[in-house]
Amino acid sequence: MRKDALLDAAEAVLFEQGTQALTLSAVADRAGVSKGGLLYHFPTKEALVTALVAxxxxxxxxxxxxxxxxxxxxxxxxxxxxxxxxxxxxxxxxxxxxxxxxxxxxxxxxxxxxxxxxxxxxxxxxxxxxxxxxxxxxxxxxxxxxxxxxxxxxxxxxxxxxxxxxxxxxxxx
Incomplete structure (x- = not known):
C-alpha cells in the first residue's frame, strides 16, 4: 500500500470522526490494511501526524x-x-x-x-x-x-x- 493512501485514510478518519478517533487501528481499518502494514510506514501515531503535516x-x-x-x-x-x-x-x-x-x-x-x-x-x-x-x-x-x-x-x-x-x-x- 502506498503511503499517500494511508495518509488519505488518516485524513478521512480525522475529518469524519475527529481527533479522538485517530488511532493506528482506525486508520488501518479505513485503509483496508493490517495494523502491521500501517506500522511498516508509520511506526507511531506521531509519525503519521508528522507525515500529514509535511x-x-x-x-x-x-x-x-x-x-x-x-x-x-x-x-x-x-x-x-x-x-x-x-x-x-x-x-x-x-x-x-x-x-x-x-x-x-x-x-x-x-x-x-x-x-x-x-x-x-x-x-x-x-x-x-x-x-x-x-x-x-x-x-x-x-x-x-x-x-x-x-x-x-x-x-x-x-x-x-x-x-x-x-x-x-x-x-x-
Missing amino acids: RVIGEFDELIDSFDDGSPAGYSQAYVHATFAILTGEARAHRRWSAITAAATDPELAAPLNEAMARWHGRAREGDPDPLTGAVVRLAAEGLWEVVSHAPDLYGADQLEALRRRLLELLER
Missing part, C-alpha cells in the same frame, strides 16, 4: 510555486490561486484542517505547520506595490479556507469564483 505543507508550497510568475505581486496572487485550487478541488480543503487538528494536540507536531504559516504569511517580495494589501488578501484567503473546512457547502462554485476574482482585483489596485 504533505499539506509540501502540496501548498508546490501549488504556490506553480502559480508564482515572479512579479512583485506574484506571490500574493499565487497564494490566492493556490488556495482556490484547493478549495475547488476534490475535498482537499479538508486535508489541511485535518492535519492542523491532529497536530494541534502536540506543539512539537504543530511546529512545522507554524513555521510554514509564518513563511507563507510573512513573505514579502521586494518591489511589492502594496505589501499590506498582499497580507490582507492572503489572510482573507486563509480565513476562507478555514470557513470552508468547517462548512464545505457554504459557498457554491459561482460564489467561490467571485471571491477569487475579488481578491485578485484587490492585488491589482
Whole structure:
C-alpha cells in the first residue's frame, strides 16, 4: 500500500470522526490494511501526524510555486490561486484542517505547520506595490479556507469564483 493512501485514510478518519478517533487501528481499518502494514510506514501515531503535516505543507508550497510568475505581486496572487485550487478541488480543503487538528494536540507536531504559516504569511517580495494589501488578501484567503473546512457547502462554485476574482482585483489596485 502506498503511503499517500494511508495518509488519505488518516485524513478521512480525522475529518469524519475527529481527533479522538485517530488511532493506528482506525486508520488501518479505513485503509483496508493490517495494523502491521500501517506500522511498516508509520511506526507511531506521531509519525503519521508528522507525515500529514509535511504533505499539506509540501502540496501548498508546490501549488504556490506553480502559480508564482515572479512579479512583485506574484506571490500574493499565487497564494490566492493556490488556495482556490484547493478549495475547488476534490475535498482537499479538508486535508489541511485535518492535519492542523491532529497536530494541534502536540506543539512539537504543530511546529512545522507554524513555521510554514509564518513563511507563507510573512513573505514579502521586494518591489511589492502594496505589501499590506498582499497580507490582507492572503489572510482573507486563509480565513476562507478555514470557513470552508468547517462548512464545505457554504459557498457554491459561482460564489467561490467571485471571491477569487475579488481578491485578485484587490492585488491589482
